[in-house]
Amino acid sequence: MLLFFALCLVTPAASHAASTFSQKCLEGTWSGTVVSNGHSFPFNFSIDVNGIVSGTTGPDIFADAVSGQLFYFATVPNPAGGTMGQYIGTMFFFGIPNTASGVFTLTVPGKDPGTPNRMTGSFNGGKLTIDASGGTACVDLPPPPPPKVPPGAGPAPDLMPQQPLIPKTIIAGQPFTFQAGIVNRGGVDAGGCSVAVFADRTTPSGSVQGADYWTMLSPIVAGGGQNIAATITYPTPGIYTLLIMADPENLLRESNRLNNALFVKVRVISPEADLTISNIETTQSNPGTDATFRITVENAGGKPALGFKVSFFSNRFSAPGASSPNDGAQSVPGLLPGGTAVLTFTLPAQSIPRGGFAWFAADLEGAINDGVRGNNASSTPWGIKNAPPSVQSGLTASKKTAVTGEPITFTFAVSDPDGDTLGIEWNFGDGTTLTDATSATHSFSVPGLYTVRVNANDGPFNYLSNSVDVEVFDSAVIDLGTVSLSSKRGRAQFTLPRVDGFPLRGNKQLIVSGTPGDKARVANNKFRSTVKEKGVFRFAVLHSNKKAAASKRVVYQFTVVD
Numbered sequence: 001m002l003l004f005f006a007l008c009l010v011t012p013a014a015s016h017a018a019s020t021f022s023q024k025c026l027e028g029t030w031s032g033t034v035v036s037n038g039h040s041f042p043f044n045f046s047i048d049v050n051g052i053v054s055g056t057t058g059p060d061i062f063a064d065a066v067s068g069q070l071f072y073f074a075t076v077p078n079p080a081g082g083t084m085g086q087y088i089g090t091m092f093f094f095g096i097p098n099t100a101s102g103v104f105t106l107t108v109p110g111k112d113p114g115t116p117n118r119m120t121g122s123f124n125g126g127k128l129t130i131d132a133s134g135g136t137a138c139v140d141l142p143p144p145p146p147p148k149v150p151p152g153a154g155p156a157p158d159l160m161p162q163q164p165l166i167p168k169t170i171i172a173g174q175p176f177t178f179q180a181g182i183v184n185r186g187g188v189d190a191g192g193c194s195v196a197v198f199a200d201r202t203t204p205s206g207s208v209q210g211a212d213y214w215t216m217l218s219p220i221v222a223g224g225g226q227n228i229a230a231t232i233t234y235p236t237p238g239i240y241t242l243l244i245m246a247d248p249e250n251l252l253r254e255s256n257r258l259n260n261a262l263f264v265k266v267r268v269i270s271p272e273a274d275l276t277i278s279n280i281e282t283t284q285s286n287p288g289t290d291a292t293f294r295i296t297v298e299n300a301g302g303k304p305a306l307g308f309k310v311s312f313f314s315n316r317f318s319a320p321g322a323s324s325p326n327d328g329a330q331s332v333p334g335l336l337p338g339g340t341a342v343l344t345f346t347l348p349a350q351s352i353p354r355g356g357f358a359w360f361a362a363d364l365e366g367a368i369n370d371g372v373r374g375n376n377a378s379s380t381p382w383g384i385k386n387a388p389p390s391v392q393s394g395l396t397a398s399k400k401t402a403v404t405g406e407p408i409t410f411t412f413a414v415s416d417p418d419g420d421t422l423g424i425e426w427n428f429g430d431g432t433t434l435t436d437a438t439s440a441t442h443s444f445s446v447p448g449l450y451t452v453r454v455n456a457n458d459g460p461f462n463y464l465s466n467s468v469d470v471e472v473f474d475s476a477v478i479d480l481g482t483v484s485l486s487s488k489r490g491r492a493q494f495t496l497p498r499v500d501g502f503p504l505r506g507n508k509q510l511i512v513s514g515t516p517g518d519k520a521r522v523a524n525n526k527f528r529s530t531v532k533e534k535g536v537f538r539f540a541v542l543h544s545n546k547k548a549a550a551s552k553r554v555v556y557q558f559t560v561v562d
Contacts, residue, residue, distance in 0.1 A: 158186035183225035270371025274301030277378035288353030315356030355383030388462035395466035514539030
């Protein structure tokens with residue numbers, strides 16, 4: 001392995017007359033450029049008489065003044081894509097085994113003040129040899145100590161990501177960069193492999209595909225490690241799970257792969273203001289009768305929130321809306337990003353002990369530009385659980401079938417043993433809803449089978465539901481006539497009109513839906529059934545012509561009278 005690098009330095013401010021590459025040789029202020037693999041890294045730092053580096057800018061710089069070693073670290077582009085960490089210096093390349101060899105060029109102060117002296121050298125097996133032109137005498141440097149291998153490390157590599165350095169504030173839509181280390185805890189050097197970063201993933205990955213960042217790692221000695229620097233952008237605010245995955249393709253034969261994945265929770269805030277109810281404390285002297293709520297409203301966004309209100313709702317089954325009547329509101333003059341305000345609300349007096357859900361909502365009026373509206377409201381239970389409502393009569397429909405535009409009446413009876421006000425919500429299955437009524441009349445504009453549902457609640461603790469199905473046909477219904485319960489004893493018999501294109505021979509008929517009565521059957525256009533009550537009976541028959549490979553659905557009705 002042949003490695004080339006250069007350190008281009010300007011003469012330090014202090015003069016150097018030392019004849020050996022030692023502490024005195026390094027003392028002074030240094031500035032210049034580190035050059036490695038065609039990439040330049042400017043720097044500026046000072047080394048005092050004790051060899052302590054200060055005022056570092058540019059690459060990370062470490063010095064061992066006694067042995068005469070300088071170590072440099074920089075992030076350089078990775079030929080495989082992304083960036084990679086690389087140490088460059090007079091002796092040690094991070095991640096390169098001590099058995100590696102190569103040459104280097106080093107510019108250091110010469111014997112004469114103000115005269116730079118370019119040195120060349122080589123290293124082999126960790127030993128550095130300097131050939132100093134101009135007669136500068138330097139000593140052979142000992143190899144660096146071997147990396148510290150964890151006790152009990154097995155006879156194989158063991159890669160493990162380290163906790164990353166995540167910025168404290170991450171704003172949605174804005175890229176951020178973090179650093180993380182990958183260490184080899186095994187007892188054997190690890191060959192080169194990839195490392196992948198996924199912005200939001202909760203399971204380990206077996207590939208770099210889909211990664212938000214990935215790069216190739218150089219070989220890592222046993223006990224050693226490498227750093228990565230990844231840039232990620234989260235488009236929207238929220239809580240995400242960042243995954244750092246070492247060797248996702250499983251290229252290395254490791255002693256332990258269970259620690260190759262590191263999951264980190266990341267909170268991303270809105271670039272605008274973001275009001276949220278972050279805490280609710282409830283105090284109850286007489287549970288079910290009185291309660292005091294101490295709430296904390298927070299601006300979790302990146303911009304200030306100007307004046308707004310926090311509304312209080314003593315008992316609701318669901319989150320309030322802008323038009324929902326409240327039980328009180330308090331004004332907040334404004335909150336800076338990360339700021340909080342503490343407010344206190346009191347439950348209205350209750351005539352009997354009961355329970356419910358209190359809701360608190362910030363800026364229901366939309367006074368500020370809130371980046372995340374979905375977290376403005378929060379709730380908490382209070383009181384005691386009271387008796388649930390009871391059904392007096394289940395949901396019924398005035399007719400189970402109808403044509404489009406024909407009204408159907410639905411009834412439902414429910415009561416509450418505690419006398420609580422009941423919330424009733426209707427859903428007719430066609431996108432139409434109704435609230436706070438125990439009966440409803442509704443017509444459907446489109447044919448189909450609908451499930452009509454009614455829900456009742458006495459607050460958030462108790463809830464019940466009833467439903468009924470109705471079938472709606474189009475207005476092209478063939479009327480078959482009437483049936484008398486008294487004269488026909490409930491027997492319905494009709495001859496169905498012939499359907500064009502479907503002769504009796506080869507025409508198979510099947511009742512597919514509706515309310516045809518009991519024991520209904522049809523064959524050769526003859527329909528029979530038994531009915532026990534008055535009303536309109538509708539049903540659909542599917543006519544099939546096997547020879548013509550065709551079918552047609554036809555709707556019929558008949559009326560039952562006394």
